[in-house]
Every structure is written in structure tokens, then in C-alpha cells.
Amino acid sequence: MTRVVLIANAREPIAEPFPGGLESMCWNLAKGLRRHGIEVELYAGPGSDPALDVHILPVREHVLSRAARGDVSMPPEDFVIEHFAYQDLMVSLRGRTDIDVVHNNSLHYLPLAMAPSIGTPMVTTLHTPPTPWLEPTIRHLSDPRARFVAVSRRTATVWREVVRSSTIYNGVDTERWAAGPGGNALVWFGRMVPEKAPHRAIEIARAAGRELVLAGPRSDRRYFDEHVRPHLGGSVSYAGHLSTYELSGLVGRSVACLVTSQWDEPFGLVVAEAMSCGTPVVVFDRGGMAEIVREGGGEVVADDDRAAAAAVDRVVGTDRATVREIAVRRFSIDRMVRDYVDVYTAMSGGGR
Structure with missing residues (x-):
């Protein structure tokens, strides 16, 4: 196991103070994997922590004609921008022979939909209950290499009708979240x-x-x-x-x-x-x-x-x-990292 591509959320930066648990998990996982000697290629939204050597997802505005903007079926423009950001990323991963595993944390359907085309096994962490976009994508996914991990047994259970998944709890930096003396409030x-x-x-x-x-x-x-x-x-x-x-x-x-x-x-x-x-x-x-x-x-x-x-x-x-x-x-970061490394190793056949 040498290199993992880590896909985060295009909408939120992977930086402190974290917008949510997904962003915290990706930040800690990227740092923890590197401490374990694994090369990490992290793709995340604008404003992400530069110390992580982030590849900013190619989020850019797309020129739409007045007719397209006026169409009654026009989705929110952020949706269009995010769609093409992930599309450009997935196209760029095609044929890469230096990647062992792609780890998808995006919450977006497109990385999964395009997973069979890139030639690299993908594991997706299920950070949410089923969503109207992600659920049908997983149902129709025909890639035997795909693996799924849920962040709790409860989450795995609510996804069970759609897909089977293992469980890996998110990690907390137990050194930064240090023991305190307590108080009254x-x-x-x-x-x-x-x-x-x-x-x-x-x-x-x-x-x-x-x-x-x-x-x-x-x-x-x-x-x-x-x-x-x-x-x-x-x-x-x-x-x-x-x-x-x-x-x-x-x-x-x-x-x-x-x-x-x-x-x-x-x-x-x-x-x-x-x-x-x-x-x-x-x-x-x-x-x-x-x-x-x-x-x-x-x-x-x-x-x-x-x-x-x-x-x-x-x-x-x-x-x-x-x-x-x-x-x-x-819930330590080391425990989370070890669990994910075990998944990556199994998916990549034990490394080169």
C-alpha cells in the first residue's frame, strides 16, 4: 500500500474550525495516513488547510446561456458547478497506475457513478443516511471492486436495504481533545x-x-x-x-x-x-x-x-x-487509521 486518493466534499473546506464531522474526519485521516507512511493525494474544496498539500477540486463557474438559466428545470447553480468539479476529477484519475485505492467521502453521486471507469478500486464512507441521489447510484453500481464503510452500526443498518457495509467509527484527536478538570456548568x-x-x-x-x-x-x-x-x-x-x-x-x-x-x-x-x-x-x-x-x-x-x-x-x-x-x-485517530489501512490493503491485494 503506497498511495491513496482521498476525495472530500467540494462544498466545504477541510480546515479548522471544521464545518462538520466529515471535514474533521478527512483532515485527521489525511494526517494520520501520512504518519503511517502512506502517500495521500487529497482533493477538497477551496479554503482547505494548505498544510495538507490539498489539490483543490476544480470548482469553477460554467457559462450558461440565458435560455439555459431560464429553463424551468434549471437546478441550483451550485449543483451544476459541483457536478463538473467531480467529473473533471474522475476523468483525471483514469488510467493512473500509481494509485492503490480511491477513498470517496464526497456525499456526491458522481464519483461512485464513474468509479468503474477509472481502473482503481474505490471505497466509499457512508457519512449520512440514504439520500435521493446517492441511493439509486449505489443500487445501480456494477463494480465488484467497490467497498462501503459506515460511520456507525446504525448507519450501516439504515443502508442495509441498499448495500452491505462494514463499520469504522470516526476518529478524534485525543491529544488535542485532552482531559479536563471538569467544572460546574x-x-x-x-x-x-x-x-x-x-x-x-x-x-x-x-x-x-x-x-x-x-x-x-x-x-x-x-x-x-x-x-x-x-x-x-x-x-x-x-x-x-x-x-x-x-x-x-x-x-x-x-x-x-x-x-x-x-x-x-x-x-x-x-x-x-x-x-x-x-x-x-x-x-x-x-x-x-x-x-x-x-x-x-x-x-x-x-x-x-x-x-x-x-x-x-x-x-x-x-x-x-x-x-x-x-x-x-x-475513537482515537490511530484506531481509525489502522482500520482504514486494513480495508485499503484488502482492496489492493496487499499492496505491490
């Missing part, structure tokens, strides 16, 4: 959007009689202004969009972390990050998060604010060293 961190529901964390903290610190990008400004900002002050504060160093410090100084997602999180990176700091978590039983918390990292509760508030009192006394040990053992 609760913490919630992530994107400020309705499906992550920080407004429910506010209600839970109040019911539990605890201070709450919120952190993360205001990805949906209208939602933040209407549902979060009016509650700031007193026992609820907003720390802003923090760097990994700042955020890990905040989480490490917190008594517990609330994770209030209103959709089925495929993995739940914030859960593993909080646990790496030794901070126990209270999560709703949605998606793959219950798998992350098992073994003593916190509590999984029904989708109910009162149940979550009651769970806060129960997790406060959790041994922080035990919580961190679980995270280091199950």
Missing part, C-alpha cells in the same frame, strides 16, 4: 441550526438548575436570532465559534455535555470529542449516538427534556478518567 457545542436544537439544551439546563455555555457557528442566523439569542444572559452564555484548542478547553472545564440533535446523527462526533475530554454526555436516543456513549460515557435518554434534565444529575458523578479511557480506546 454544562456545555453544548455544534452548529447553531434547528436540527441540532441548542434551544432544547437551554431548557434542559434550566430544568436541571445548571449554567450552560453554548459554542459553535451560527450556521442558521435566523434560527439563532429567534430561538437562541433571546435566552442569552444570566445562566446561559454563548462563547462563539471556537478553535479546537479553545473548544476542548471549554468542554474539559464542563461538568457534562448536552447533545440535543433532532435528527438521526449518523455518528455524533461531538459525543466522542466530549468524552475524550473526560466530560460525560447526555444524549437523545437518535441515530448512532447510543453506540458512542455505551460502556459508561454518559446516558442515553428518550427524546424528552425532563428525562435529559434528570440524567444530568446522574452523570455528574461519573469518573472522568473512565470516560476518557473509553474515548481513547474506541
Whole structure:
């Protein structure tokens, strides 16, 4: 095993502060593979970390006539641009004899649709539940070399009707997400959007009689202004969009972390990050998060604010060293990298 092409999302940069778990995973995987002596050719969106020696996906505007723009079936222009970015990339990979495996993390249908034409085996990580574009592409894929990895057993289960996949949990930099001393306040961190529901964390903290610190990008400004900002002050504060160093410090100084997602999180990176700091978590039983918390990292509760508030009192006394040990053992970057190297090696026939 010598060279892997890693395809990331064309829409988001692979750089801190990370827009989401996919971007964090690609950043850590690229660095981890290189530490293991594997050459990585990373393709990602504009603005990605230059330290990763990124090949910027050829995202460029395409000239469309007035007639084309006026067509009632005209898709969003970003869709057109992204389509051709991946098409240009896949065409450039055809006939390459120096690549062992292509690892697709794009969430886009085109790399998979064109996979049979490039002559190199491709593994695709399933970062989301089935989508209307990706599902039919996988159903019609006729490439026996293709492999699929899900980020949790739950995600593998929801894809099972379409494709069989193994499971590799995303990795957390357990050195950067270092053990913290704890504190008195609760913490919630992530994107400020309705499906992550920080407004429910506010209600839970109040019911539990605890201070709450919120952190993360205001990805949906209208939602933040209407549902979060009016509650700031007193026992609820907003720390802003923090760097990994700042955020890990905040989480490490917190008594517990609330994770209030209103959709089925495929993995739940914030859960593993909080646990790496030794901070126990209270999560709703949605998606793959219950798998992350098992073994003593916190509590999984029904989708109910009162149940979550009651769970806060129960997790406060959790041994922080035990919580961190679980995270280091199950969610370290080295563990994730080793698991993917095993997949690559099997796909490439054990290397040259």
C-alpha cells in the first residue's frame, strides 16, 4: 500500500474550525495516513488547510446561456458547478497506475457513478443516511471492486436495504481533545441550526438548575436570532465559534455535555470529542449516538427534556478518567487509521 486518493466534499473546506464531522474526519485521516507512511493525494474544496498539500477540486463557474438559466428545470447553480468539479476529477484519475485505492467521502453521486471507469478500486464512507441521489447510484453500481464503510452500526443498518457495509467509527484527536478538570456548568457545542436544537439544551439546563455555555457557528442566523439569542444572559452564555484548542478547553472545564440533535446523527462526533475530554454526555436516543456513549460515557435518554434534565444529575458523578479511557480506546485517530489501512490493503491485494 503506497498511495491513496482521498476525495472530500467540494462544498466545504477541510480546515479548522471544521464545518462538520466529515471535514474533521478527512483532515485527521489525511494526517494520520501520512504518519503511517502512506502517500495521500487529497482533493477538497477551496479554503482547505494548505498544510495538507490539498489539490483543490476544480470548482469553477460554467457559462450558461440565458435560455439555459431560464429553463424551468434549471437546478441550483451550485449543483451544476459541483457536478463538473467531480467529473473533471474522475476523468483525471483514469488510467493512473500509481494509485492503490480511491477513498470517496464526497456525499456526491458522481464519483461512485464513474468509479468503474477509472481502473482503481474505490471505497466509499457512508457519512449520512440514504439520500435521493446517492441511493439509486449505489443500487445501480456494477463494480465488484467497490467497498462501503459506515460511520456507525446504525448507519450501516439504515443502508442495509441498499448495500452491505462494514463499520469504522470516526476518529478524534485525543491529544488535542485532552482531559479536563471538569467544572460546574454544562456545555453544548455544534452548529447553531434547528436540527441540532441548542434551544432544547437551554431548557434542559434550566430544568436541571445548571449554567450552560453554548459554542459553535451560527450556521442558521435566523434560527439563532429567534430561538437562541433571546435566552442569552444570566445562566446561559454563548462563547462563539471556537478553535479546537479553545473548544476542548471549554468542554474539559464542563461538568457534562448536552447533545440535543433532532435528527438521526449518523455518528455524533461531538459525543466522542466530549468524552475524550473526560466530560460525560447526555444524549437523545437518535441515530448512532447510543453506540458512542455505551460502556459508561454518559446516558442515553428518550427524546424528552425532563428525562435529559434528570440524567444530568446522574452523570455528574461519573469518573472522568473512565470516560476518557473509553474515548481513547474506541475513537482515537490511530484506531481509525489502522482500520482504514486494513480495508485499503484488502482492496489492493496487499499492496505491490
